[in-house]
Amino acid sequence: MQAVLAGFKERIRAARVAGLPLELRGGGSKRFLGRAAQGEILDTRDYSGVISYEPTELVITARAGTPLAEIQALLARKRQMLAFEPPAFGLATVGGTVAAGLSGPRRPQAGALRDHLLGVKLLDGRGDELRFGGQVMKNVAGYDVSRLMAGAMGTLGLLLEVSLKVLPMPAEQRTLRFSMSQSEALVALNRWAGQALPITASCWSGGVLHLRLEGARAAVQAARARLGGEELGEAAAISFWRDVVEQHHGFFAGVRRLWRISVPSTAAPMCADQPSLIEWGGALRWLRDPPPETDLFAEAARLGGSARLFRRTPEDEVFDPPLTPSVAQIQERLKRAFDPDGIFNRGRLCAAW
């Protein structure tokens, strides 16, 4: 691994000298997000392997190029999991997973990927090896640079190692199905979320709400009796939630433009007559091929959230909403702090850098 690491440093040094950018790439499974990065590909997959896994510490540390599937399989053997349920969208690596910062259905209850990221080791744009955070749950020494890497899309540094908090798999899991309209589902989801119920995932689409209950056996059974609905078989339930995470659910088939809209869970339905899929108790709304004249950036902002063009056509150029000038300035300075010559994933998050 030392040789691979030395190779990375050499590539960064050469890129700095030449002023030529590098596209940091793991499995390439989420390359469709954002703009295409400029530059030569620096493939992280050779820097791979689990460094430590302590089930009693609830922490796994792995090199960035380690396949996500390998980590999930290792955890499953000890009945543990990455509770934020990241999508793989193919052959994702754990480094790419952190860089993309995406979280799956359990996010409202268990927290996002960033909430489970305890520490990172990275190479900055100078080729310096830096370590932030660590392997313990509570750590407030210095700024929380680790979490800053979640969702930064590799624009701040080349992730080398990541330490993630893991959680026990729940003892019991049941999935219920209800027929209801989008408005009814939003009201019900918000009402249930304010009660002590073991709900850990929700998905509404096409007039059907799926609800996942997880936790202690007795609690799940009591909630199941209280909520009613129709119960899915175990295999069907597992396959349903996997399809939601990996976007194999029928809603995503043949999509041209897929909008991912993050709004307060109580926000009114958006483009109610268009096909949509709602997760996160109402806080995440996927819209498929809405009319092109709809300004979803403005609409999401009006509702207190934001929109992102998640899957796009080649002619789409704008993917994320603009930031306020003050915040944009701080972000640009952060980029320069980590990558003064702008060699990492140039243009991926922001056209200017």
Added chain:
Amino acid sequence: MPSSKLASGGDGLIEALRAVLPEDSVLVETEALRPYECDGLATFRQLPRVVVLPETEEQVAAILASCHARGVPVVARGAGTSLSGGAMPHAQGVLLAMAKFRQIVRIDPLARIAVVQPGVRNKAISEAANPYGLYYAPDPSSQIACTIGGNVAENAGGVHCLKYGLTVHNVLRVRAVTITGEIVEFGSHALDTPGFDGLALLNGSEGMLAVITEVSVRLLPLPQTARCVLAAFDDVVRAGEAVAAIIAAGIIPAGLEMMDQAATRAVEAFVKAGYPLAAAAILLVESDGTAEEVEEEIGRITDLLQAQGASEIRVSRDEAERLRFWAGRKAAFPAAGRISPDYYCMDGTIPRKRLGEMLQAIAAMEQRHRLRCINVFHAGDGNLHPLILFDAASADEQERAEAFGAEILEHSVALGGTITGEHGVGVEKLGQMCVQFGEAELEMFHRVKAAFDPVGLLNPGKAVPTLQRCAEYGHLHVHHGQLPHPELERF
């Protein structure tokens, strides 16, 4: 010369502050400044040049812009309960007291969000949310007094954070003012926000990036019930192993705390909680949730504790008993105050599996530094709070206590942990930052600060040491006379 004349400094600052604030909100007389000279860590004291008490965001922006224009440092402060000197004033600076920002702006029970000003006390949020069956989960021990703005600045923890996370996991949005007086927002009432995660940086930034003017937190449904198990162990290492066993069994308790015998004896004399005094250590394990969930979890926990060799196990039978179990743990600090003129509370975090090893190391340090130490832990997340007992009237004892504390923190790093789990670095642990981080990381921290505060006027000198200071701390490695960074002025 009257102190007000000294404060004026000839740069027009006081006049500028008086132009935006009522007269009684600008304090310059020494007697008026005195209450602000330190936070909860009274070892470090400093009178500020001036104290201001704004009550609107516009006033905060105007104050910061005035300071920025004159190059004057600003230290923001909430209730001042910080235990690391993070809110210690700057001699030439403005102390920005946020005590008047105490409005609960709104509670949205359906969306389960509370929007509050930074001076609102932690406990007051849960009290306001209670009628809706909701509460705010992070519960630092000082929650009756500490404010949410300070909680964000320090990324405060508490007993519940094993299961419900730290402040950073429970804050949705922060509105703040930069040193140039610009209003910025990080996060949102939605769960995802575009761009870099500035909210993560702001949490735990010890007031060095921006001044917080509004915080939105997520509220959780009140658990239907909670019960607590008290388990006694004859051996501290076995108690530590029991902690690991609970986690390994897939149980994440709502609280998992440990006290050693010295701590148990100190608090028992104070609160009469009925703790087993013969035990080398006791564990408090709490389960919360629905009645069914709690019953099932308590059963599993007691079985595990039995199997791990607990010499005695008690399960709280009612709410009064549960609160009695906790009363001792929560009173550990005042109890230490009763048995020693002074105590020094440390805040290292280590991997759980090394708890026993750490306790043995602390016992050896007690001998070496000739001081007693009582130990209370957030055992579930490896966060230690050793209380070193000393008498500040003796300069020698104080020095030994500080050396003892430094050794505990440095040992935490050696065991794979960190020098602070929830109290922050402040001015107290600047030396140990040089042990935990190398030059490259410390330089990056300075760059991160500069992205928000290029001139370095917000709470200067806290949390992140200069490289020069690290060199003075004595951990600079000089090899064959070749000094790293020879351009730096040293000593």
